[in-house]
Amino acid sequence: MKALQYTAFGEEPTVVDIPRPSPGPGQVLLRVTAAGVCHSDLHIMASPPEEYRYGPLPLTLGHEAAGVVVSSGPGADRFPADTPVLVYGPWGCGICRSCARGEENYCTDPAGVHPPGISVAGAMAEYMLVDAERHLVPLRDLDPVQAVALTDAGLTSYHAINGSRHRLGAGTYALVIGAGGLGHIAIQILRALGASTVIAADVSEEKLRLAREVGAHHCVIANEAAADEIGRLTAGAGVDAIFDFVGTERTVGLAGSVAATHGDIVIVGVGNGALPVGYRRQPFETSVRSTFWGSRSDLWEVVDLARAGLIRVAVETHPLLDAPTAYKRLAEGKVFGRAVIVP
Ligand code: NAD
Ligand code: ZN
Ligand code: ZN
Structure with a gap:
């Protein structure tokens, strides 16, 4: 499958071919329908090697994700194939006191928060793995391209x-x-x-x-x-x-x-x-x-506001092959609202 990766310090992100992942126990494989381009990605790629505290390179970018369920691993059965979903990004352990409040963004587990596109492979790809079903929110009638920025720009x-x-x-x-x-x-x-x-x-x-x-x-x-x-x-x-x-x-x-x-x-x-x-x-x-990102219940609430017609995200769309251009435009201040990659 095609994916946009940050491959080496100081390099521009590039589209590469990598194997399509398959879901392990508890995981869900999504076909990505939209991935948002966030200014934080520019901070990640501007981070000097000695201060870099994100996932190992090459890193598939994209921490705002919408997709449809392709298949689920053993023990994951709540989301049938073809269900459209949004992905809650600040993946925590799910068990500590913060996670128990739904505030996985402030997970206190020693391993910490490990978001897709920041710590592990993200959404700028044709397919992505989601680590647990609790990180999915049903999209229902919302358009993925319009709604994907709710997962970070909206949630935060x-x-x-x-x-x-x-x-x-x-x-x-x-x-x-x-x-x-x-x-x-x-x-x-x-x-x-x-x-x-x-x-x-x-x-x-x-x-x-x-x-x-x-x-x-x-x-x-x-x-x-x-x-x-x-x-x-x-x-x-x-x-x-x-x-x-x-x-x-x-x-x-x-x-x-x-x-x-x-x-x-x-x-x-x-x-x-x-x-x-x-x-x-x-x-x-x-x-x-x-503040850092938001809680799981916050995501449900901001999605409700959008469904009620109270939030309209301004978007410009790019195909995956053109994602490097979207990042250039963001860095130059040329994006109005959110740039969204449609793989
Ligand atoms: P963006 O590039 O879409 O928007 C930034 C806006 O700030 C632009 O409209 C720009 O013209 C304006 N701006 C730049 N310098 C300014 C100044 N001196 N005074 C007033 N306005 C100025 O970026 P974004 O994706 O909306 O992200 C915004 C910031 O939030 C980034 O620093 C990003 O890394 C951060 N962020 C933080 C969290 C969090 O959880 N804390 C989550 C997401 C993004
Ligand atoms: Zn972000
Ligand atoms: Zn936790």
Whole structure:
């Protein structure tokens, strides 16, 4: 079968021929119907060898997956052949206290979380193995190409926002920094979960056009004047819930400078920025946290929001042979919403 692999440090990902896997005990083999292209893949491929902490090379990329069941290994019988599914990506041990809560993203097993496309072979291939049936969510009537980004861009955004639900509601302001794959979905989730006013900030006017289309009330260019403009938009009160999908020094700084008293700052982007926390470093009662992906129940919930018509993912599609181009376009900031590979 064809697969897109990161083969050697510093190399571009390439399409290669590898054997089609077969499911072992408890595993499910999927024919991949859609695989999302995430900015985190660019971070993986930019990681210098001494800091690289992902799966051994060559690594088949793709941690956002939709597919149909082909066959199941011994002991797996809940999903008949041809069932369309989405894949929950942060595979944990399934047994520890975090996994018992469905938070496999925070699995405490020594082996840790081992997601497809990050630690083991992923979805950028004609077929993929899923390690356990509990990592499948029925797709039912949803279109796989439209829905595949729900498994990370949607799930991660939903988990981050769900944890700040007490800061949403009448009269509140929410800010999304970075209106890309995650951010454009986050705007829609914020609208669905009851933020009164949603502000989007991005360095690109065109990304802000998409932000407005999907429901942002105000759009702000993320430059030196952004903090003042956001201050004016909130009549000086500041922003109640801030979601940073970039996470650089500059964007976490912006988040800190516009937070309201009692505000929530959630750092999702892998930009390595640091925000000082301490007496008077942030507005009083402000909380700062970072999040990784989401829980199994979060995935069911964000899929429900999509099924209810509350989330529309903007997608551009590429065939598998063209996947390297999709990554180039993402790196150049040319993708609006999510690039999706259709093998
Ligand atoms: P993307 O490339 O689709 O979107 C990033 C957006 O940020 C773009 O619209 C870009 O124009 C904008 N941007 C860049 N610099 C900016 C700045 N200084 N100020 C404002 N906007 C800026 O990326 P994505 O796939 O949506 O991923 C976003 C980030 O989230 C990445 O760092 C990714 O690795 C990370 N991520 C984290 C998790 C997690 O679990 N924590 C999960 C998925 C992705
Ligand atoms: Zn991702
Ligand atoms: Zn676990």
